[in-house]
Amino acid sequence: MTIRLAITAGEPAGIGPDLCIQIAQQAHDCELVVIADPQLIEQRAAELELNITVRLFDDTQPAQASTAGEICVCPVTLAASVSTGKLNVENSHYVLETLRVAVQGALDMRWAGIVTAPVHKGIINDAGISFSGHTEYFRDYCGVTEVVMMLATSDLRVALVTTHLPLRDVADAITRERLHRVTRILNNDLKTFFGVAEPHILVAGLNPHAGEDGHLGREELDTISPALDELRAEGMKLTGPLPADTLYTPKHLQGADATLAMYHDQGLPVLKFHGFGRAANITLGLPVIRTSVDHGTALDLAGTGKADSGSLLTAIEVALQMAANHV
Numbered sequence: 177m178t179i180r181l182a183i184t185a186g187e188p189a190g191i192g193p194d195l196c197i198q199i200a201q202q203a204h205d206c207e208l209v210v211i212a213d214p215q216l217i218e219q220r221a222a223e224l225e226l227n228i229t230v231r232l233f234d235d236t237q238p239a240q241a242s243t244a245g246e247i248c249v250c251p252v253t254l255a256a257s258v259s260t261g262k263l264n265v266e267n268s269h270y271v272l273e274t275l276r277v278a279v280q281g282a283l284d285m286r287w288a289g290i291v292t293a294p295v296h297k298g299i300i301n302d303a304g305i306s307f308s309g310h311t312e313y314f315r316d317y318c319g320v321t322e323v324v325m326m327l328a329t330s331d332l333r334v335a336l337v338t339t340h341l342p343l344r345d346v347a348d349a350i351t352r353e354r355l356h357r358v359t360r361i362l363n364n365d366l367k368t369f370f371g372v373a374e375p376h377i378l379v380a381g382l383n384p385h386a387g388e389d390g391h392l393g394r395e396e397l398d399t400i401s402p403a404l405d406e407l408r409a410e411g412m413k414l415t416g417p418l419p420a421d422t423l424y425t426p427k428h429l430q431g432a433d434a435t436l437a438m439y440h441d442q443g444l445p446v447l448k449f450h451g452f453g454r455a456a457n458i459t460l461g462l463p464v465i466r467t468s469v470d471h472g473t474a475l476d477l478a479g480t481g482k483a484d485s486g487s488l489l490t491a492i493e494v495a496l497q498m499a500a501n502h503v
């Protein structure tokens with residue numbers, strides 16, 4: 177059976193529309209439904225000098241594999257015309273509407289999962305909407321208390337205990353309860369969506385040298401180690417807390433199925449150094465499958481034809497694998 181996935185084209189001034197058009201130049205084994213304004217797609221294709229035929233999505237029809245040179249679009253109308261590479265606060269509600277249509281469609285099983293192109297968090301906030309990322313938006317829309325951000329290449333998975341919050345708030349956000357919730361979701365979803373029978377997870381400490389026995393911070397002794405012991409008692413295979421600077425070395429990574437970093441810039445620079453452009457961002461713990469690119473809106477590249485579609489293709493591949501595993 178052909179799997180249908182929705183792709184949100186993201187910030188209209190950024191590279192999201194370019195990437196959707198670029199990947200539609202080739203055929204796919206699945207049906208890709210791009211959620212965007214069809215006029216934006218036509219405008220950007222003309223700027224990129226790429227031929228594309230827009231077909232409007234019709235969910236009364238069964239999924240059909242995407243063919244080269246055709247793009248299936250589920251229409252959402254822009255509020256204002258788009259000047260490529262230039263953010264416009266007037267289109268922030270449009271961006272959020274594409275996300276809403278995508279996630280509601282997944283909940284309604286119109287498609288098997290969602291793949292998101294990048295949005296610009298700043299311009300959405302400039303519109304007076306409090307928005308820290310797709311991850312938190314989908315969490316709140318789906319009404320779940322916790323989700324986990326995990327970025328992955330084919331040989332490295334980096335999950336995060338905290339996501340988009342100021343560094344000064346990170347230590348307070350790392351509580352035993354959060355560690356329990358996040359690690360349980362990670363352990364469970366590695367089994368459910370990635371076919372890992374008994375996940376082995378490496379957990380980073382928060383402080384340099386994992387706290388140096390309390391001399392460089394007490395979070396490891398007071399919070400992380402006790403939480404890990406409680407989770408091990410549930411049968412989870414966890415190693416840590418390990419000093420984060422040496423966790424990402426071959427000696428530790430060998431035999432590990434995932435790593436758990438305490439905060440965004442502890443784990444993601446390692447992942448991006450290892451595989452920027454061929455990694456996917458996955459939200460675990462949602463009632464729907466959601467993957468995304470590993471990069472942002474790259475306004476400097478929109479309309480130039482220089483944006484690399486590798487991560488979007490990886491995100492599609494990962495969503496298809498997750499859908500296949502979760503039968």
Ligand SMILES: NC(=O)C1=CN([C@@H]2O[C@H](COP(=O)(O)OP(=O)(O)OC[C@H]3O[C@@H](n4cnc5c(N)ncnc54)[C@H](O)[C@@H]3O)[C@@H](O)[C@H]2O)C=CC1
Nearest residue numbers: 293294295296297298468471472473474476477482483484
């Ligand atoms: N999934 C999402 O919605 C994400 C959104 N963002 C948002 O994107 C905006 C811009 O963020 P930045 O930190 O500037 O990161 P960015 O990823 O947009 O750009 C960083 C650098 O990488 C390059 N780059 C990014 N994607 C590329 C691609 N596909 N091909 C070739 N080069 C590429 C850019 O040209 C730039 O030099 C922010 O508002 C941020 O919040 C950032 C990451 C993920």
Ligand SMILES: NCC(=O)COP(=O)(O)O
Nearest residue numbers: 308309310311312457468
């Ligand atoms: N660094 C990852 C990122 O910012 C993407 O966040 P999200 O929009 O997928 O929540």
